[in-house]
Amino acid sequence: MSLPACPKCQEAFTYEDGNLFVCPMCFHEWTAESQRLAEEALLVRDAHGNVLHAGDDVTVIRDLKLGRDIIKQGAKAKNIRILDSPVDGHDIEGRIDGFGAIYLKSSVVKK
Numbered sequence: 001m002s003l004p005a006c007p008k009c010q011e012a013f014t015y016e017d018g019n020l021f022v023c024p025m026c027f028h029e030w031t032a033e034s035q036r037l038a039e040e041a042l043l044v045r046d047a048h049g050n051v052l053h054a055g056d057d058v059t060v061i062r063d064l065k066l067g068r069d070i071i072k073q074g075a076k077a078k079n080i081r082i083l084d085s086p087v088d089g090h091d092i093e094g095r096i097d098g099f100g101a102i103y104l105k106s107s108v109v110k111k
């Protein structure tokens with residue numbers, strides 16, 4: 001397993017000291033636990049808190065306005081992609097029949 005980059009300065013010279021990770025560049029120290037929590041915070045979750053992964057199929061849980069159209073509750077978004085950086089609050093992209101690939105918010109879908 002490679003060691004995580006420093007969360008403070010992003011340098012990749014981390015070494016382990018007992019149960020601590022230490023960055024020799026800025027002398028930041030952190031624990032595996034805080035690293036785990038930080039990585040968990042980056043995960044994208046659906047409306048029920050389930051972690052979403054690229055390639056998942058999800059269901060829209062409420063009607064969504066899309067311009068003049070409405071994506072109905074229960075519509076399936078297939079083969080989702082997790083966006084690296086959210087676009088206007090939308091953090092996933094999925095393909096919905098009749099609409100094509102559209103951006104969605106993970107908070108309005110479920111696995």
Ligand SMILES: [Zn+2]
Nearest residue numbers: 006009023026
């Ligand atoms: Zn650092």
